[in-house]
Amino acid sequence: MGGAHVLSPESRPPLSRSDLPTDTVALARYLIGKRVVRETAEGVVSGRIVETEAYVVGDAAGHGYRGMTQRNRSLFLERGHAYIYLAYGLSYMLNVSSEAPGIGTGVLIRALEPLEGLALMQRNRGVERLRDLTRGPGRLAQALGIDLGVDGLDLCQQGPLWLAHGDRDPGDIGVSTRIGITKDPDRPLRFYRRGSPFVSGPRALSP
DNA sequence: AGTGCGATTGACT
DNA sequence: GTCAATCGCACTA
Numbered sequence: 030m031g032g033a034h035v036l037s038p039e040s041r042p043p044l045s046r047s048d049l050p051t052d053t054v055a056l057a058r059y060l061i062g063k064r065v066v067r068e069t070a071e072g073v074v075s076g077r078i079v080e081t082e083a084y085v086v087g088d089a090a091g092h093g094y095r096g097m098t099q100r101n102r103s104l105f106l107e108r109g110h111a112y113i114y115l116a117y118g119l120s121y122m123l124n125v126s127s128e129a130p131g132i133g134t135g136v137l138i139r140a141l142e143p144l145e146g147l148a149l150m151q152r153n154r155g156v157e158r159l160r161d162l163t164r165g166p167g168r169l170a171q172a173l174g175i176d177l178g179v180d181g182l183d184l185c186q187q188g189p190l191w192l193a194h195g196d197r198d199p200g201d202i203g204v205s206t207r208i209g210i211t212k213d214p215d216r217p218l219r220f221y222r223r224g225s226p227f228v229s230g231p232r233a234l235s236p
Numbered sequence: 237a238g239t240g241c242g243a244t245t246g247a248c249t
Numbered sequence: 250g251t252c253a254a255t256c257g258c259a260c261t262a
Contacts, residue, residue: 082243084243090243091243092243095259098258098259099258100257100258100259114243114257114258115255115256115257115258116242116243116244116245117241117242117243117244117245117254117255117256118242118244118254118255118256118257119244119245119254119255119256120244120245122243122244124243137243139243165244165245166243166244167244167245168244168245207243208243208244209242209243209244210242210243211241211242212243
């Protein structure tokens with residue numbers, strides 16, 4: 030792994046797939062502090078990941094729990110691919126597929142700290158306040174212009190959307206239960222950067 | 237073919 | 250704090 034990487038925001042080499050932990054929970058934790066980079070004709074937008082959730086094997090709350098369907102097929106790709114879906118008919122969610130091909134698990138990206146392309150994010154979101162740009166999974170997808178068009182993309186390869194190394198230490202990582210689910214609500218599978226104002230929902234306890 | 241329900245958000249009491 | 254919006258999907262009949 031790249032350990033003490035210190036990179037300027039303009040330097041954004043993609044993560045290598047071999048860097049990604051194979052285990053879903055380990056991947057969710059690993060992704061805190063890494064960056065999501067979005068490149069379109071409008072410009073480049075990026076943010077530091079400050080909150081994730083793991084949806085693991087045998088998890089009734091996971092979209093892959095009941096097997097592969099037309100909607101969730103990207104979740105069954107090898108780790109490091111984008112799985113996008115529409116929640117509540119109005120918000121797109123960005124997930125990173127995890128584990129081996131055919132497993133159907135992943136990590137939901139729940140919040141970013143905006144780094145590059147602030148003006149474009151503000152335009153995409155229709156709001157000014159920095160804290161309202163990418164706090165929450167639906168908000169960050171809108172800020173980055175993410176929809177079904179990027180579903181299935183390889184996030185370990187530079188293109189319209191990819192994952193890049195962090196530009197600083199991931200910080201102190203907190204753990205809590207997942208937000209907004211009803212099926213298996215008590216498992217400690219949410220990870221977040223402690224103290225970040227860009228984290229959504231309750232800051233919750235536990236180490 | 238019909239129906240219930242979300243891995244949310246924004247507006248409002 | 251509460252609550253409606255909104256639609257694709259999975260499940261029942």
